[in-house]
Each structure stands twice: as C-alpha cells, then as structure tokens.
Amino acid sequence: MTSKQANLEAKRIVGIAAAGEVEDGMAVGLGTGSTANYAIIRIGERIREEEIAVVGVPTSYQSAIRARAAGIRVADLADYPELDLTIDGADQVDAAFNVIKGGGAAHTREKCVADASTRILIVVDVTKVADRLHMPVPVEVVPYAATGVARHVGRLGGDAVIREGVKKDGPVITDNGNFILDCAFGTIEDPENLETSLNTIPGVLTSGLFTEYAEKMTVMVGGDGSYRILTRSDRVPSR
Amino acid sequence: MTSKQANLEAKRIVGIAAAGEVEDGMAVGLGTGSTANYAIIRIGERIREEEIAVVGVPTSYQSAIRARAAGIRVADLADYPELDLTIDGADQVDAAFNVIKGGGAAHTREKCVADASTRILIVVDVTKVADRLHMPVPVEVVPYAATGVARHVGRLGGDAVIREGVKKDGPVITDNGNFILDCAFGTIEDPENLETSLNTIPGVLTSGLFTEYAEKMTVMVGGDGSYRILTRSDRVPSR
Amino acid sequence: MTSKQANLEAKRIVGIAAAGEVEDGMAVGLGTGSTANYAIIRIGERIREEEIAVVGVPTSYQSAIRARAAGIRVADLADYPELDLTIDGADQVDAAFNVIKGGGAAHTREKCVADASTRILIVVDVTKVADRLHMPVPVEVVPYAATGVARHVGRLGGDAVIREGVKKDGPVITDNGNFILDCAFGTIEDPENLETSLNTIPGVLTSGLFTEYAEKMTVMVGGDGSYRILTRSDRVPSR
Amino acid sequence: MTSKQANLEAKRIVGIAAAGEVEDGMAVGLGTGSTANYAIIRIGERIREEEIAVVGVPTSYQSAIRARAAGIRVADLADYPELDLTIDGADQVDAAFNVIKGGGAAHTREKCVADASTRILIVVDVTKVADRLHMPVPVEVVPYAATGVARHVGRLGGDAVIREGVKKDGPVITDNGNFILDCAFGTIEDPENLETSLNTIPGVLTSGLFTEYAEKMTVMVGGDGSYRILTRSDRVPSR
Numbered sequence: 001m002t003s004k005q006a007n008l009e010a011k012r013i014v015g016i017a018a019a020g021e022v023e024d025g026m027a028v029g030l031g032t033g034s035t036a037n038y039a040i041i042r043i044g045e046r047i048r049e050e051e052i053a054v055v056g057v058p059t060s061y062q063s064a065i066r067a068r069a070a071g072i073r074v075a076d077l078a079d080y081p082e083l084d085l086t087i088d089g090a091d092q093v094d095a096a097f098n099v100i101k102g103g104g105a106a107h108t109r110e111k112c113v114a115d116a117s118t119r120i121l122i123v124v125d126v127t128k129v130a131d132r133l134h135m136p137v138p139v140e141v142v143p144y145a146a147t148g149v150a151r152h153v154g155r156l157g158g159d160a161v162i163r164e165g166v167k168k169d170g171p172v173i174t175d176n177g178n179f180i181l182d183c184a185f186g187t188i189e190d191p192e193n194l195e196t197s198l199n200t201i202p203g204v205l206t207s208g209l210f211t212e213y214a215e216k217m218t219v220m221v222g223g224d225g226s227y228r229i230l231t232r233s234d235r236v237p238s239r
Numbered sequence: 240m241t242s243k244q245a246n247l248e249a250k251r252i253v254g255i256a257a258a259g260e261v262e263d264g265m266a267v268g269l270g271t272g273s274t275a276n277y278a279i280i281r282i283g284e285r286i287r288e289e290e291i292a293v294v295g296v297p298t299s300y301q302s303a304i305r306a307r308a309a310g311i312r313v314a315d316l317a318d319y320p321e322l323d324l325t326i327d328g329a330d331q332v333d334a335a336f337n338v339i340k341g342g343g344a345a346h347t348r349e350k351c352v353a354d355a356s357t358r359i360l361i362v363v364d365v366t367k368v369a370d371r372l373h374m375p376v377p378v379e380v381v382p383y384a385a386t387g388v389a390r391h392v393g394r395l396g397g398d399a400v401i402r403e404g405v406k407k408d409g410p411v412i413t414d415n416g417n418f419i420l421d422c423a424f425g426t427i428e429d430p431e432n433l434e435t436s437l438n439t440i441p442g443v444l445t446s447g448l449f450t451e452y453a454e455k456m457t458v459m460v461g462g463d464g465s466y467r468i469l470t471r472s473d474r475v476p477s478r
Numbered sequence: 479m480t481s482k483q484a485n486l487e488a489k490r491i492v493g494i495a496a497a498g499e500v501e502d503g504m505a506v507g508l509g510t511g512s513t514a515n516y517a518i519i520r521i522g523e524r525i526r527e528e529e530i531a532v533v534g535v536p537t538s539y540q541s542a543i544r545a546r547a548a549g550i551r552v553a554d555l556a557d558y559p560e561l562d563l564t565i566d567g568a569d570q571v572d573a574a575f576n577v578i579k580g581g582g583a584a585h586t587r588e589k590c591v592a593d594a595s596t597r598i599l600i601v602v603d604v605t606k607v608a609d610r611l612h613m614p615v616p617v618e619v620v621p622y623a624a625t626g627v628a629r630h631v632g633r634l635g636g637d638a639v640i641r642e643g644v645k646k647d648g649p650v651i652t653d654n655g656n657f658i659l660d661c662a663f664g665t666i667e668d669p670e671n672l673e674t675s676l677n678t679i680p681g682v683l684t685s686g687l688f689t690e691y692a693e694k695m696t697v698m699v700g701g702d703g704s705y706r707i708l709t710r711s712d713r714v715p716s717r
Numbered sequence: 718m719t720s721k722q723a724n725l726e727a728k729r730i731v732g733i734a735a736a737g738e739v740e741d742g743m744a745v746g747l748g749t750g751s752t753a754n755y756a757i758i759r760i761g762e763r764i765r766e767e768e769i770a771v772v773g774v775p776t777s778y779q780s781a782i783r784a785r786a787a788g789i790r791v792a793d794l795a796d797y798p799e800l801d802l803t804i805d806g807a808d809q810v811d812a813a814f815n816v817i818k819g820g821g822a823a824h825t826r827e828k829c830v831a832d833a834s835t836r837i838l839i840v841v842d843v844t845k846v847a848d849r850l851h852m853p854v855p856v857e858v859v860p861y862a863a864t865g866v867a868r869h870v871g872r873l874g875g876d877a878v879i880r881e882g883v884k885k886d887g888p889v890i891t892d893n894g895n896f897i898l899d900c901a902f903g904t905i906e907d908p909e910n911l912e913t914s915l916n917t918i919p920g921v922l923t924s925g926l927f928t929e930y931a932e933k934m935t936v937m938v939g940g941d942g943s944y945r946i947l948t949r950s951d952r953v954p955s956r
Binding site for chain 3: 271272299300301302304343344345382401402403404405406407408409410411412413414416418419
C-alpha cells in the first residue's frame with residue numbers, strides 16, 4: 001500500500017467510525033472534505049440499514065450535494081439552530097485541541113455549525129496531528145478588503161497569499177463569494193489570541209483557527225488500519 | 240424651515256465643509272449616504288473649478304455611482320491601499336468618538352476605508368451626537384449564520400432583528416451579499432469590548448461599531464446654518 | 479373599508495383559496511410577497527389541522543423564513559426537482575397569461591420554481607389584471623453589466639432605471655447578489671419576443687417576463703370579498 | 718522543446734502580438750487566462766516604454782490583479798461603456814468565428830466586455846482552432862438552479878456536469894458567486910441557436926458560446942514561433 005493509499009484508508013476508517021456515533025433522531029452537522037465524506041456515506045447507509053431518522057446540516061455546497069447523494073435529509077441551520085453532533089475534518093490539530101481548518105475553503109460555515117453543536121467529532125489521519133499548530137491559517141475575506149487584510153496580517157507577523165484556483169482562473173471564490181488568504185505565521189504561539197486578532201481586522205469574515213471548542217471536541221485519528229481517540233493536553237507544550 | 244429641511248441643510252453644510260479639506264493629489268475614501276453625498280458633489284465641483292487631481296475610493300455601489308456622476312475618478316482599495324482622507328457620515332457619535340454606522344448597510348467597506356485612511360472626517364447633523372451610544376448596532380452577517388448570530392447577540396444582552404427590505408421582499412441584502420442584523424443593546428457601556436465580542440461570533444463579517452479610529456477622526460457637526468468641530472472627551476461620561 | 483384594506487383583503491382571500499389546492503404529499507413551490515404569504519400561512523395551518531405532509535420549496539430568503547415560521551418543512555429544488563404545484567403572486571397578468579413579476583426582486587428563483595412545477599397558481603388582486611402588459615419589467619443583472627444592459631434595453635425601446643433600496647443605501651441587491659433594472663417599455667407588444675431579447679443581453683440573469691408557462695397556469699383573482707378564476711384568451715387583444 | 722513548452726511559447730508570441738495593436742488613448746478590455754496575461758504584461762511594458770496612456774477594463778479578479786501588477790490603470794465598464802479593443806483568449810474557435818470560452822470561469826464578464834468593444838482580438842494557440850465547435854460549453858448558473866438547468870441541458874441533447882474545484886472543496890464558484898456547468902453536446906451543429914436556447918433556461922446567467930461577435934473579431938493563432946491571422950469562412954463546413 002502506498003503512502004497515499006494508506007492515507008485514504010485512514011480517512012475512510014475514521015470517517016466510518018465517526019458515523020457510528022450518530023444516533024436515531026439526531027440533527028448532525030456535516031463537514032466538508034474527503035474524511036467527512038466517508039462519514040456522510042456511512043450515515044446514509046446506516047439510515048437505510050437501521051432505519052434511523054437523521055437530519056444533516058451541510059457546511060458547503062459540497063456536503064449538501066454529497067448528503068443528498070447519500071440519502072440524508074438535508075436541512076438548514078435556521079431549521080436546527082442546535083445540533084447534537086458535528087463530524088468534520090481538520091487540516092491540523094494541536095495537543096490542546098486547537099484546530100486549523102479551511103483547506104477546502106469551507107471553514108466559515110464549518111465554524112457556524114461547530115458553534116451550534118453540543119459535541120464535535122474531528123476526524124483526521126495521523127499526518128494532521130501536531131504538538132503545536134504551524135500550518136498557514138486560511139482566512140476568508142471580502143474581495144474589497146484583500147489588500148488591507150494582507151497588510152494587517154503582516155503586522156501580526158504573518159505572510160498572506162491569496163489562494164489561486166485551479167479549474168478557475170484567478171482567486172478561489174468561497175461558497176460565500178469571498179477570497180481565501182492563506183496566512184503563514186510559522187509556529188503559532190498563542191492560537192486563541194491570534195484568532196481574536198484576525199477576527200478584528202476589517203473585512204475578515206472568519207479565520208480557519210478554531211480555539212473555542214476544545215471542551216466539546218473529540219479527536220479521532222485514523223492510521224495503520226484502525227483509529228484512536230486523542231487525549232487532550234491541558235496546554236500545548238512549551239518550546 | 241421644517242425640521243426635515245433644517246436637517247438636510249445641516250447635512251449639506253457639513254458635507255460641503257468636509258469637501259473643503261480635500262487637497263490636490265489626494266486619494267480620498269468616499270463614504271455612503273446622504274451627507275457623504277453632499278461632499279462627493281462638492282469634490283466633483285472643486286475638481287472642475289480648481290483643476291485639482293483627486294481619486295475617490297468608493298465604499299459602496301452607491302458612492303461609486305455618485306462619484307462617477309460627480310466627475311470624480313474612481314479607484315479601488317487595491318489601487319490605493321493608503322488613503323489620505325476619508326469623508327463619511329455616521330448614525331451616532333459619542334463623546335469619545337466611538338461611532339455607530341451601518342444604517343445604509345455599507346459599514347463593512349466603510350470600515351475598510353476608514354482603516355486605510357490617515358485621517359477621517361465624520362460628517363453629521365446635530366441629531367447624531369450623543370453622550371453615550373444607544374442606537375441599535377447594525378451587524379453584517381452571512382445569511383447561513385443569521386440564526387446563530389442572533390442567539391449570540393442575545394447572550395451579549397442584545398436583541399437582534401433581521402433588517403427587512405422595502406423595494407425588495409425579505410431581508411435587505413448588502414453589496415457583499417449578506418444580511419444586516421440590527422442589534423439593540425440599549426445604552427452601550429463598553430463599545431470597544433462589544434465590538435470585539437461581535438467580531439468573534441461565527442458568521443459575523445463586520446459590526447457597525449467603530450471604536451478604533453478616534454485618534455485620527457475629526458467630527459464635523461452641522462446645524463443652524465453652520466457647523467462646528469466636536470471636541471473629543473478622553474472618555475465617555477459615566478452614568 | 480379603505481382601498482388599501484380592500485386590497486389586502488383581496489390578497490388574503492385569494493391566498494387562502496390557493497392554499498386549498500395543496501394536497502397531502504405534495505412538494506409545493508412557495509412564492510414571495512404579500513399574497514403568497516397568505517397562502518404560506520394557510521398551508522401551515524392545514525398541515526397542523528389536517529395532518530397532511532407538505533414540503534415547501536421557497537423562492538427567496540423571505541419565503542423560507544415565513545415557511546419556517548408557518549411550520550412548513552423547507553427543502554431545496556435540488557431535493558425536489560419536480561414540484562406538484564407553485565403558488566405565487568404577480569405584478570401584472572395579461573389576457574393570455576403572460577406575467578410580469580419581480581416587484582419583490584425574487585423573480586429569478588420564482589421562474590426556476592415555476593419552470594419545475596406541474597401546475598402554477600398565480601394569485602393576484604384585481605388591480606394586477608390587464609389586457610396587455612404595460613408595467614416596467616424588472617430585470618436581474620450582474621452589477622458589472624448594469625451600464626451595458628441599460629444601453630441594450632434602450633436599443634430595444636425601453637428605459638432602464640437601477641432600482642434603489644430604501645433601508646439600504648444605493649441599489650437594491652437581490653438574494654443572488656445582483657441589481658434590478660426596472661425597464662419601462664410602455665405597452666408590450668410581443669412579450670415572448672421581448673423575454674428572449676432580454677435573456678440574450680450579456681450580464682442579464684433573468685427578466686421578470688414569464689411567457690412560457692401559460693398552459694400550466696391558473697390565475698386566481700381576489701376582490702370584493704371573493705375570488706374568481708380568470709379565463710385565458712388565446713391571444714392578447716390587438717389594439 | 719516539449720509540447721507544453723511550445724504551447725506556452727505560442728501563447729506568449731500571440732499575446733505579445735495582440736498587445737502591439739493597442740494604441741495611445743485606448744480603453745482596452747482585458748481578458749482572463751494565460752494568453753491574455755501575456756498581452757497584459759506587454760501592454761504594461763509599452764505604457765512605460767512608449768509613455769502611452771491606456772486604461773484597462775478587467776474581466777475578472779485575476780485580470781484586475783495582473784493589470785495592476787503590470788502597471789496598467791484599471792477602470793470599470795461603468796467608467797468606459799465603450800471600449801476600443803478587447804484582447805482575450807478562447808477555448809475553441811471555429812471556422813466562422815464562433816467561440817467557446819469559460820474554461821477559466823470568467824466568460825460572463827468577458828462577454829460583457831466583448832459586447833462593449835469596437836474590436837475583439839481573440840488570441841489562441843493552434844490547438845484551439847477547429848472546423849466545428851465540439852468542446853463542452855461552460856454555462857454559468859445560479860446555484861439554486863443547477864439541478865433544473867442540468868435537466869434542460871439534457872433536453873437539448875447535452876450532458877451537464879458541475880465543475881469541481883481543486884483548491885476548494887465542492888463546486889467551483891465564479892467571481893459572480895455562481896456555479897459552472899460544463900455541458901457536453903458533442904459537435905455543435907448550430908451554435909447560434911444553442912446559445913439562445915441556453916440563455917432562455919431559467920437560472921442561466923451566461924453560456925460560454927459567443928456567436929454574435931464574429932464580424933468585429935480578429936483571431937490570432939500562435940504556433941511554431943510565429944502567429945497568423947485566421948481567415949474567417951462565411952459558414953462552418955457541413956459535415
């Protein structure tokens with residue numbers, strides 16, 4: 001098995017495991033991306049096999065399309081302002097359960113759904129786990145503000161690059177009509193503080209830093225044909 | 240002269256006075272709304288009369304349309320990331336120069352432009368000046384998040400109402416494609432803290448509270464056929 | 479009863495009558511505006527009173543919000559690509575059942591839903607019925623194209639005005655993020671041809687002319703405490 | 718030189734040649750994509766070298782960013798409703814100068830600019846020239862309408878697929894906030910008729926078929942270290 005195959009297999013295993021946490025009658029936030037999609041497919045199977053009633057609240061056009069394809073009834077946050085559970089991937093998770101999301105440009109709606117959920121399952125393969133966050137932070141900004149936000153990010157010690165599309169010329173546009181700035185800060189010393197700083201820049205909609213939800217979060221890590229539940233440290237290790 | 244006529248006359252006087260601050264070679268942020276529009280018209284006249292070169296950076300479709308009609312060359316924040324001056328109205332200004340904006344649903348771009356400016360002229364009629372802010376705060380939110388944001392606003396002690404359109408059925412949609420929640424908090428005890436709290440709610444783009452720019456702000460107040468420059472207090476009066 | 483009260487009463491009567499056409503198990507397109515809203519409220523009542531199962535597909539943020547408030551389960555066109563029935567208002571209906579819509583800026587989604595429906599109930603008060611269409615035609619355009627579309631409309635013999643907001647400065651923005659041009663053509667000689675001409679202008683999303691759906695359309699006209707079913711002429715009267 | 722290098726070299730040569738057609742005082746529509754970008758860079762050089770005054774009207778966020786980087790003054794169609802020249806790429810050109818565009822998801826604004834131009838230079842490498850159009854036609858649609866439009870395309874004999882993003886999960890979103898449906902029709906017998914048919918589907922903003930502009934179009938084809946001007950046939954060859 002190649003490394004890429006192993007990675008896909010890890011995502012599949014952990015996605016399926018997370019789908020096992022869904023119970024009859026639940027309203028479930030449906031994350032975006034490849035790992036969340038394995039969970040979506042499995043929830044659909046369980047709805048048919050076990051005849052459970054589950055409503056899914058998608059976090060993107062992608063997860064809405066996939067939920068429909070999987071046979072999950074789709075609803076809106078306005079229909080279910082409180083969700084029992086959200087299953088979502090992540091780009092990086094640290095030891096204290098601070099998370100970077102937004103590689104798929106869907107983190108604004110993902111944060112809304114996480115915020116509305118009683119419990120959050122973060123499903124990742126082992127490559128996403130790190131002692132401290134060091135990936136670039138995706139920040140969703142209105143196009144009008146891109147230049148100004150990039151300057152603010154610079155003042156915060158970061159380096160902001162507009163994410164470019166691949167099957168679309170020019171900047172990636174989010175489901176909300178905005179740009180993504182990928183903001184490299186190196187190792188992030190104080191994620192909570194950085195999240196607040198990013199939020200207060202004019203023209204920023206949402207950063208991909210999730211630092212508020214560690215207490216209701218379970219992190220499931222796939223790898224080597226199985227998965228494990230990550231134990232949360234009280235704090236990230238000092239350097 | 241009726242009260243409404245007097246009000247319009249106050250706006251006109253202060254708008255024209257602000258336009259007098261524009262100098263040859265400046266890049267100027269152009270606010271949105273009736274008072275800012277008097278400034279826009281007058282800047283256009285000065286460009287023709289005095290042959291000065293001025294570039295305007297609009298804060299809305301409205302101010303772009305009006306600037307073109309006035310003969311001002313229009314550019315983008317990406318062209319002029321640093322502005323010499325911004326002229327803009329406000330819905331309420333307190334004694335310490337905290338400001339509420341967003342009655343015209345344009346406050347996100349207005350905040351970006353204010354942020355990019357060396358100097359800000361706030362042009363208001365006398366009815367907008369208050370010791371302490373007590374108007375509802377307009378908050379721009381992605382439609383997906385409206386229900387969740389309203390709940391957060393409730394936890395902050397406010398009451399959020401989706402602003403309804405008049406010549407459009409249903410919610411007002413902003414130039415950025417979002418909703419406006421008008422959030423009534425009564426008298427606002429700590430505007431700076433409230434601005435930060437609103438910014439950190441998932442799905443909030445920008446609140447209409449401007450608390451960061453008092454030091455570079457001049458407040459010009461029209462009324463009774465003339466205008467005056469407001470003196471800033473170090474702090475808002477305690478109750 | 480004043481004229482305005484009579485008008486509201488006519489809308490209420492015809493909206494309620496249309497709701498009576500909904501049957502158990504139907505997927506129903508829910509129009510936007512005051513008349514459609516009376517139908518939405520009544521459908522909600524019938525769901526509770528008669529325990530019928532009805533799914534509503536809204537045509538706007540407004541009708542989604544109102545359907546939820548009325549207790550109707552809301553779904554998407556992607557969930558129900560074929561609808562049994564749509565109930566919607568109109569700004570003007572001619573003798574051959576050509577319709578002008580878009581006074582509420584919701585006509586793009588309304589046309590999608592009408593197109594997907596087996597049967598369309600148009601609910602209007604008597605002031606909306608005319609031998610020939612002569613109201614301005616609302617046309618939804620991307621903001622980038624507004625100037626160019628206005629010129630094309632001029633070449634077609636019309637006069638285009640950007641619709642201005644009331645509780646929002648500058649142009650009305652639709653739920654899709656676009657402008658509305660209200661295009662006055664006087665009496666419209668050939669609605670079908672005009673609809674095609676408008677559709678082919680670059681930057682036009684949808685015109686408010688509906689000329690394709692007469693055969694599946696029932697027009698219900700409220701007035702004088704009751705309603706009547708309008709009889710369709712084969713053709714509009716010649717002048 | 719590999720085939721890919723030869724292709725890039727062809728794009729570069731023809732882009733530079735097109736930039737040579739720009740004259741002092743012109744307002745120029747700036748297309749989107751790799752070939753148009755070579756023209757943009759060269760126009761910027763000419764502005765500096767020859768001190769000519771040129772204003773560029775971009776057709777996308779991408780071409781606006783690139784024009785600024787190249788030192789071209791950027792304006793809006795509202796500033797210049799009539800353009801002297803547009804330089805743009807294409808995905809396929811037939812013998813009668815019908816064109817398919819939209820590979821970069823920018824064809825709506827590109828069509829607006831083409832429409833506003835006195836003269837259009839289409840710059841392509843030789844692989845884009847065909848006797849008859851047979852590439853899938855990109856169609857920009859509002860997300861709400863995607864399912865319904867796909868059904869209509871099926872009735873027209875086509876096969877519609879939602880374009881998926883690469884550095885964004887789920888559908889590509891255009892600069893206007895919409896989806897792209899790539900619609901395969903095989904060889905297109907009657908491009909003009911198909912363009913009209915696509916335009917009249919509810920929820921369609923713009924198709925990537927350009928059939929109206931052949932008379933004002935010059936097609937410049939790069940390859941083998943030089944370029945040639947394509948001669949237009951009166952009609953596409955019959956099969």
